Amino acid sequence: MLVQPSERDVTIRLVVNDRAHQFDVDAGETLLGALRERLGLTGPKEACYEGECGACTVLVDGGPVASCILAAGSMSGRAVRTVEGLARAAELTTLQQAFVRHAAVQCGYCTPGVLMVLTALLDEVPDPCESDIRRALAGNICRCTGYQQIVEAALDAAASVQP
């Protein structure tokens, strides 16, 4: 259960996908629970629920985190970005477009987390090599693709924004 109603509330103020929010969360509530159940952002997925698989990855102040083990109560003042916050005005990001071109999505459950980690990587290292990409993805488990198409999509995305 993501929200445990018997607990005491704590009020948080944070920015999610460029919109300011203020709401109460329970003391033991996770950021993933708050995003999915209070804000209706179901892009980040619940899978292992112990910070091992990366399906719940979102960016907090630009850095990837496992939102399933992050306390929502400590998120005041932070800026969170979920997969819903990547595309602007219905236009997919370069990375998302590359995912489509390379069929880097199969069942899709890991995809939101993978996109967030790779978005953080491309922000930090605009021209990553294959091993940079694989190292960045070390905390994201995908049981469908074997990672190959994901890596190719990331390389392609990096190449298509280079001058």
Next chain:
Amino acid sequence: MQFCRVRSVAEAVDELSRWGTEGRILAGGTDVMPQYLRGEQSPAALIDISGIDGLQGISEVGGVTSIGALVTMRRLATASLVQLRYPALAQAAALVGAWQTQTVATLGGNICSAAATADTLPALLVADAQLMLVSKSGRRRVSLEELLEGPGVTALRPTELLRAVEVEPLGERGAEGYVKVSRRSAMDLAVVGLALRLSVTPSGVISGVRIALCGGARAAHRVPTAESLLLGSQLSGDIDVFGAVGEELARAVGPAVSPEAHYRRRVLRGLFDRLARRCTAQIPGASG
């Protein structure tokens, strides 16, 4: 459970003295939250210190570096000061969990949780880490060696907060590193982790040695018997010495009572050899 968000060290120690053993400090939460979610821990209060700005910095005063308890693994792995003067610590931090873990996991958390597998602890032990503790009744300074009493057990009092860690930088004619063996290359705990710091005289004699281990049945610890084997050696292809040190390290991790312990002993010799060669190759004129 209550969620107490504190903004300063003074507020934190107030809450700690109020809750005592019923309170649990929350920093990055990568240990505390999974334990709580699995029902292994049910504190009356989570004392969230992640918003205390005064615990975030890395500073240098009089040749000693002070690292705030809230400095994250990602910052340790990427800060040039740490990479340059505490390379073992930077390497260890880069091996904690995955990027998602490193974004939020803190040095203070790794120390205070004191897991037997905590990667940064051997690196801190070879840098002679001193811990700055604060409580409502005052401050004290404890060496990391004194703090670690067993796996998951520390000499930290329930009312104390770890404020910062002071570490001693690598000397000019020195080298250090951290290596780890785990089953999966990310998100996995160390089967064994090994840190080595060497100082060498201009004539190539090893004048300082610190070796520390994690991943065994004990908390991270130094291995003085292995260190003394290396001390005073001439660094000119002293391969036999490396072999003897590896043997001593294997003895130090205890008897092969389980398949994992057996594997740990086997792998340590090669691991030490690899790390020692990597370190000595970095010392100018000492690789001959």
